[in-house]
Amino acid sequence: MQERHSTVDQLSPQTPLGAKKMSGQGEISNASKVVTSLIAGAVAGGLAKTIIAPLDRTKINFQIKNIPFSFYEAYKFIVISYKESGFTSLWRGNSATMARVLPYAAIQYSSHEQFKRLLSVETNEDKRKHPIRSYVAGSLAGVVSTSLTYPLDLARARMAVTHREKYNSLGAVFRKTIKREGPGAVYKGYLPTILGVIPYAGTSFFTYETLKRLHHEHFGPLDPNPLERLVFGAIAGLFGQSASYPLDIVRRRMQTQQGSMTITGVLKKVLVEEGIIHGLYKGLSLNWIKGPIAVGVSFTTFDLVSKFLRNLSFFTDF
Known part of the structure; x- marks a missing residue:
């Protein structure tokens, strides 16, 4: 592995393609890049998911049931949850979300940076000729x-759609799931999840980086401001969510329902009983709201936090 790299911000256009950038403090090593991306990724993922947690819980409720989706019905679900269980119930399952998202986002951003380095995405002088490398780096990071x-994603989904009496903690989800369905059940729905993650992560990372590269080409060394980063992230999230949504429906059904299920079996059942639009794309309009918000906040937070950390003398001397 290369011992030292310049301070090239993850997913940022601060540095012209193929060029190296010095921070005010000095160069930053690859080890420091890994550590800072782990920290910044955890912060970014945790903040983004907490902001949209009520909408996420609402979406999951419709994904796993044979009931039509509308914004009015989503509003009713939120109001009823609030009246029956209180304001904090809108964040039910968020502890499991945080237990998953913090390591998930940290690993995703950090591994994405390493895959970009291994695939020579950052050092390629004309990245536009090799868009597949950027897409593959994002997909591999997601996988x-x-x-x-x-398993933490499965636990979070089950906590989000059940009453507290059934699963009162993250540990309770694992104990009861393994006892009733066996150890393999904690990876129930894994295959459709991976099949969905490949286009989702690849499209999201590729779109965000492409928009920032275009910004750099048009405005030179001027960094995108936070609002522009949010917009770029929102567009990336919109494309990513749309590319993989039907498989998100499948994985939620497989995660939250007992019994043996296959991808094709779930797809056939949804198509026969609910149709394409009201079945496989149910709740997508809500995802077009929460997805761009979450991805925009996540990418923007990561950029700003990683940039801040990499300008600290501690990491330039690490």
Whole structure:
């Protein structure tokens, strides 16, 4: 592995393609890049998911049931949850979300940076000729982070759609799931998740980086401001969510329902009983709201936090 790299911000256009950048303090090593991206990724993922947690819980409720989605019905679900269980119930399952998202986002951003380095994405002088490398780096980062944290995603989904009496803690989800369905159940829905993560992560990272590269080409060394970063992230999230949404429906059904299920079996059942639009794309309009918000906040937070950390003398001397 190369011992030292310049301070090239993850997913940022601060440095012209193929060039190296010095921070005010000095160069930053690859080890420091890994550490800072882990920290910044955890902060970014945690903040983004907490902001949209009520909308996420609402979406999951419709994904796993054979009931039509509308914004009015989503509003009713939120109001009823608030009246029956209080304001904090809108964040039910968020502890499991945080337990998953913090390591997930940290691993995803950090591994994405390493895959970009291994695939020579950052050092390629004309990245526009090799868009597949950028897409593959994002997809691989999504596969690695998802594989390592998947059981926590399943636990979070089950907590989000059940009453507290059934699963009163993250540990209770694992104990009861393993007891009733066996150890393999903690990876129930893994295959459709991975199949969905490949286009989602690849499209999201590729779109965000492409928009920032275009900004750099048009405005030179001027960094995108936070609002521009949010917009770029929102567009990336919109494309990413749309590319993989039907598989998100499948994985949620497989995660939250007992019994043996296959991807094709779930797809056939949804198509026959609910149709394409009201079945496989149910709740997508809500995802077009929460997804861009979450991805925009996540990418922007990561950029700003990683840039801040990499300008600290501690990391330039690490």
